[in-house]
Amino acid sequence: MASETPVWFVTGCSTGFGRELAQQVLARGWRLVATARDAERVADLAEGAEDRVLALALDMADAGQIAAAVKAATERFGAIDVLVNNAGYGYQASIEEGEDAEIRAQFEANVFGLFALTRAVLPGMRARASGHVINLSSVAGFVGFPGSGYYAASKHAVEGFSDALRAEGAPIGIKVTCVEPGPFRTDWAGRSLKQTPVAIAAYAETAGKRLASTSEISGSQAGDPARAAAAMIALTEQADPPRHLVLGQWGYDAVTKKLRDALAEIEAGEATSIGTDFPS
Numbered sequence: 001m002a003s004e005t006p007v008w009f010v011t012g013c014s015t016g017f018g019r020e021l022a023q024q025v026l027a028r029g030w031r032l033v034a035t036a037r038d039a040e041r042v043a044d045l046a047e048g049a050e051d052r053v054l055a056l057a058l059d060m061a062d063a064g065q066i067a068a069a070v071k072a073a074t075e076r077f078g079a080i081d082v083l084v085n086n087a088g089y090g091y092q093a094s095i096e097e098g099e100d101a102e103i104r105a106q107f108e109a110n111v112f113g114l115f116a117l118t119r120a121v122l123p124g125m126r127a128r129a130s131g132h133v134i135n136l137s138s139v140a141g142f143v144g145f146p147g148s149g150y151y152a153a154s155k156h157a158v159e160g161f162s163d164a165l166r167a168e169g170a171p172i173g174i175k176v177t178c179v180e181p182g183p184f185r186t187d188w189a190g191r192s193l194k195q196t197p198v199a200i201a202a203y204a205e206t207a208g209k210r211l212a213s214t215s216e217i218s219g220s221q222a223g224d225p226a227r228a229a230a231a232m233i234a235l236t237e238q239a240d241p242p243r244h245l246v247l248g249q250w251g252y253d254a255v256t257k258k259l260r261d262a263l264a265e266i267e268a269g270e271a272t273s274i275g276t277d278f279p280s
Contacts, residue, residue, distance in 0.1 A: 006236070007077040009033040009070075009121065011058060012087030014041035016186030017136065020229040021084060026052065028233070033073040033080070035087070060087050060113025061105075070120040079128060082236055083121045085114045086136045088154075092214060093196035094207035095149045102194060103150045110154035115161065122174070129173035132236050135162050137178040139251040143258045147198070147210035166243055177241050179232055182251025184223030193218075223248040 008025045012018035014036040022034045022045055032049075034042040035058035046053035054076050058069045073080055088110040091102050118133060125131030140148055141155035159178055166176035186192075193215070198208035228247050235241045246255045266273070 005030055005052075006081035007031045007033065007073070007079055008082045008084065009035075009073055009080045010084040010086055011035050011060065011117065013045065014038070015192075016086075017181070017184070017225055017228055017232075018084070018086040020225040021086070021232060024226075024229045024233055031077050033069070033077070035069060058087075060117065061108040063116055066113070066117050066120055070117070070124075074124060080121050080124055080131070082132045082134065083118065084134045084136070084232070085117060085158075087113070088136065089192045089194065090148070090151050090214075091194045091196075092147045092151065092207075092211050093149075094147065094198050094200065094203040096203070097196055097198060097200060097207075098150050099196050102196060106150055106154055106194075107157075110151075111157045111161075114158060118165070122169075125169075125174050126172055131169075131173070132175040132177070132241065133162075133165065133169070134232060134235065135176070135178045137162070137180045139180055139182045139246065139254050141178065141180055142255045145210060146203075147207035147214070162243070175241055176243065177235050178244055179228075179235075180244060180246045180251060180255065181223060181228060182246070182248035182254065183217060183221035184225055184228060184248065185219060185221045186225055222250060 008030060010018050010022055010025070010032065013022045013034040022032055022042070025032050026045065026049055031052045032045065033054045033056065034045045035056045036042045037057065037059050039055055039057035042055045046055050054073060056069045056072060058065050060066070070080070089106070091106045093099065093102070114135065121133070135158050137158050138151070138155045140152040141159040144152035162176050162178045169176055195211050198204060198211060231245065231247065235245060246252050
């Protein structure tokens with residue numbers, strides 16, 4: 001990192017990964033912009049560290065709040081060294097039964113808000129030729145599981161965006177990493193999760209089972225948010241951080257299997273793929 005006391009801007013700090021990450025950033029003596037839709041839920045982070053913490057209200061669907069938050073952070077600390085796009089949530093339904101309002105709200109938070117905040121932070125990073133953008137994606141950024149199609153679509157969008165951002169940012173000193181957790185003991189599968197119940201019998205054994213199992217495992221997932229936060233901090237201490245960081249054994253196994261299977265399938269169709277070019 002460019003500074004010994006870097007400035008971290010972390011969204012979604014009220015619970016889960018964001019809360020744990022905020023606490024560990026502060027424990028290292030670094031500076032923090034902690035955001036949540038309700039600023040009162042992050043105000044406690046500033047207690048005893050008022051000179052190092054700026055707690056702000058930030059609704060990722062509100063363009064005005066995004067601009068105001070970045071302006072306030074820059075005025076207070078002079079720069080944003082690490083942006084962690086953590087805010088977001090899960091929505092589950094079968095594809096056919098997905099509700100338009102829920103789908104659009106999911107994309108506003110998980111995709112369009114992330115895009116807008118990143119755009120707002122980039123000018124400062126570009127001017128300093130330094131910065132690290134960490135996007136909280138998911139194993140669903142690689143794999144579309146039954147019942148989670150719209151959530152997976154939002155995370156696939158973040159992954160594609162991050163590929164392009166990394167290619168554009170690398171020559172000017174901006175680093176980009178996607179963190180892809182599997183099941184962790186956060187509120188994702190509990191209070192934060194939104195679901196449209198599966199009523200169509202044809203989807204009971206696919207989407208229906210997944211909706212039920214997601215709720216059932218809440219609070220007993222193998223993933224430890226504290227260890228995840230430590231891994232994210234370690235990313236920023238690497239000279240050449242990876243583009244991907246998959247978290248958890250379940251996630252690692254799911255992603256590596258998906259990629260191996262995809263590569264085998266594509267290679268099996270090599271002749272057909274190449275055969276669609278004009279003859280040389």
